Structures are given as C-alpha cells and as structure tokens.
Amino acid sequence: MATEIERKFLVLSDTWRAHVTRATRYRQGYLGPAETSSVRVRVSDTNAYLNIKGATVGVTRLEYEYPIPSADAHEMLDRLCRKPLIEKTRHLVDHAGHCWEIDVFEGDNAGLIVAEIELKAEDELFVRPDWLGKEVSDDTRYYNVSLVTQPYKTWGDAPTKSS
Amino acid sequence: MATEIERKFLVLSDTWRAHVTRATRYRQGYLGPAETSSVRVRVSDTNAYLNIKGATVGVTRLEYEYPIPSADAHEMLDRLCRKPLIEKTRHLVDHAGHCWEIDVFEGDNAGLIVAEIELKAEDELFVRPDWLGKEVSDDTRYYNVSLVTQPYKTWGDAPTKSS
Numbered sequence: 389m390a391t392e393i394e395r396k397f398l399v400l401s402d403t404w405r406a407h408v409t410r411a412t413r414y415r416q417g418y419l420g421p422a423e424t425s426s427v428r429v430r431v432s433d434t435n436a437y438l439n440i441k442g443a444t445v446g447v448t449r450l451e452y453e454y455p456i457p458s459a460d461a462h463e464m465l466d467r468l469c470r471k472p473l474i475e476k477t478r479h480l481v482d483h484a485g486h487c488w489e490i491d492v493f494e495g496d497n498a499g500l501i502v503a504e505i506e507l508k509a510e511d512e513l514f515v516r517p518d519w520l521g522k523e524v525s526d527d528t529r530y531y532n533v534s535l536v537t538q539p540y541k542t543w544g545d546a547p548t549k550s551s
Numbered sequence: 552m553a554t555e556i557e558r559k560f561l562v563l564s565d566t567w568r569a570h571v572t573r574a575t576r577y578r579q580g581y582l583g584p585a586e587t588s589s590v591r592v593r594v595s596d597t598n599a600y601l602n603i604k605g606a607t608v609g610v611t612r613l614e615y616e617y618p619i620p621s622a623d624a625h626e627m628l629d630r631l632c633r634k635p636l637i638e639k640t641r642h643l644v645d646h647a648g649h650c651w652e653i654d655v656f657e658g659d660n661a662g663l664i665v666a667e668i669e670l671k672a673e674d675e676l677f678v679r680p681d682w683l684g685k686e687v688s689d690d691t692r693y694y695n696v697s698l699v700t701q702p703y704k705t706w707g708d709a710p711t712k713s714s
Contacts, residue, residue, distance in 0.1 A: 419590055419603065420582075420583050420587060424582070424633070425582045425583055438601065438617065440582065440627065442631055452619070456617055463613070464588075464615065468603070468613065469587075470587070
C-alpha cells in the first residue's frame with residue numbers, strides 16, 4: 389500500500405559519528421532470489437519484521453512491512469533465508485530537518501558504509517551534510533538483497549568513499 | 552514456528568460434493584520464484600494472509616502464516632506476484648473425524664481437483680473416503696507454487712482421476 393522514496397549515498401568521512409542519536413544492530417536475510425520483489429526477514433534487539441519490496445530500480449518502490457514474532461524470524465533466518473545473512477548496525481543522524489540512516493555493514497560486507505534518506509517526493513529538497521558522498525540510488529549492487537549474492541568483499545573495484 | 556504435515560491425493564469421483572460443509576473461493580499468488588521457500592499472498596472473501604513455506608519436498612514443511620490487510624494483498628497480487636495467479640474454490644468435507652480440503656482449480660489449472668488432509672504426525676492413520684484416488688504428496692507438480700510456472704493445462708499426460 390505504501391510507496392517508498394529513498395535515496396542512497398556513500399560517505400566521505402566518519403564525521404557523522406559525532407551526531408548519532410541511536411544505533412540499532414540488525415540481522416536480516418531474504419527468502420528466495422529476487423525477481424519482481426524481495427521478501428526480507430529482519431530482527432533487531434527488540435523487534436522482528438517481514439518486509440516486501442517491489443524490485444523496481446531507482447528511488448520509488450512499493451513496500452509493505454508487517455511485525456512478526458522474533459522466534460519465527462530467527463528460525464526463518466537460520467533455516468530458510470539465503471546465506472550469507474546481512475548483519476549491520478544502523479545509525480540515525482538528524483541533519484537540517486531530515487533523518488539520515490547510516491548502515492555500517494559487517495561480515496562479508498565489512499568496509500561498506502551507506503547513508504540513506506527517506507523523502508516524501510522524488511524531487512524533495514534536502515541539505516547535503518559535509519560527510520555525504522556519491523549517490524548510488526540507481527546502483528543495484530548496493531541493494532541489501534544484492535549484497536547476499538555479491539557481498540562487498542567480492543567487488544574489488546568499488547570505492548567505499550567517493551565524491 | 553509451525554510444522555505442516557499434509558498429504559495430498561487426486562479424487563476418483565464427485566461423490567464428495569454431497570458432503571461439503573463450506574466452500575471458499577481463493578485468489579492467490581507467489582512472490583518471486585521458489586528456491587528454499589515459497590511466499591504466498593492469498594485472499595478469500597473475508598481475509599488475506601501472507602504465508603511462508605519451506606520448500607522441502609514431501610509431507611512435512613516449515614510453515615508461517617500472518618494476516619495482512621486485504622488491500623495490500625490485492626495490490627501485491629496485481630503488481631508483484633507471478634502470473635498466472637492461482638484461482639480455486641476450497642471445499643471442506645468431514646469424513647470419519649478428519650477434515651478434507653478439496654480444491655477445485657480454475658483458469659489455466661481448470662480440470663485439476665486435489666484433496667488434502669492435515670495430520671498431526673506423518674504416520675497418523677485416517678479412513679480413506681471412497682472418492683479418494685492416488686496420493687501425490689511427493690509430486691512437486693501438484694504444489695500450488697508449481698501450478699504458476701507449469702499450469703495444469705500444459706501437462707498433457709497427467710490424469711485428474713486415478714487410483
């Protein structure tokens with residue numbers, strides 16, 4: 389029912405770390421390969437969700453999210469989701485009226501740091517923080533679902549930091 | 552969290568129709584191709600559910616089911632699920648203390664009728680109704696998720712009724 393408008397960027401430096409208001413560790417995985425949609429299972433310290441996204445490339449995607457019991461989620465992650473699972477810590481940073489989500493990945497995706505902003509419209513303006521790097525919204529390699537089949541450690545050529 | 556134990560059979564005749572206690576029409580579809588699991592969206596007259604099953608072949612499978620808003624379900628069926636959708640009417644028939652679910656398919660799967668029984672254990676005994684045909688629990692062609700990629704009308708060789 390919801391449409392998600394999200395833009396995704398690399399980061400230039402670690403200066404955002406001084407402004408983190410909350411950090412949450414996620415363990416997540418995907419059910420089956422993605423074709424027209426992805427089905428994600430995500431567990432944080434306190435919650436578990438099933439999330440479905442249309443696989444449209446770009447900034448606007450259909451998205452649905454439902455809370456599920458944590459025990460179900462852990463069982464699905466262990467027994468049904470594709471490996472490797474995605475493990476990351478999400479940091480929230482407020483900047484000029486917008487909330488940035490900065491994901492620091494671990495495991496096979498260690499070294500990758502991505503900043504996301506959710507917008508109400510595709511052309512909504514926002515102030516760029518000085519740590520913000522190159523936009524990668526249209527680069528499917530940075531989709532979390534892609535990081536399962538092609539983890540960051542296998543890329544070789546991609547910069548973590550770029551302008 | 553739940554484990555589903557289900558046995559599936561063809562039917563020999565229509566005599567079960569005299570004993571139907573309830574009939575419900577379902578519209579359902581699947582998100583993405585199935586590999587280790589299937590994710591099903593199902594809408595009936597009154598409810599909508601998201602259902603996740605482990606793809607183990609046979610009678611025992613991991614299964615999870617969550618209610619979702621009907622509007623979400625119809626939107627996912629129309630915009631995200633693989634086509635053709637599965638459309639069928641499920642008939643409930645009580646027989647000797649067990650409840651049979653008899654699915655009569657429509658559209659590209661018209662002509663296919665399958666009877667299922669849910670059991671508490673793989674070796675649980677049950678009385679065979681006289682209309683019950685060959686068991687097809689281990690035949691993946693009869694999985695609803697398979698009926699999307701290979702609808703019944705494309706089979707050519709398979710009997711609807713067999714002993």
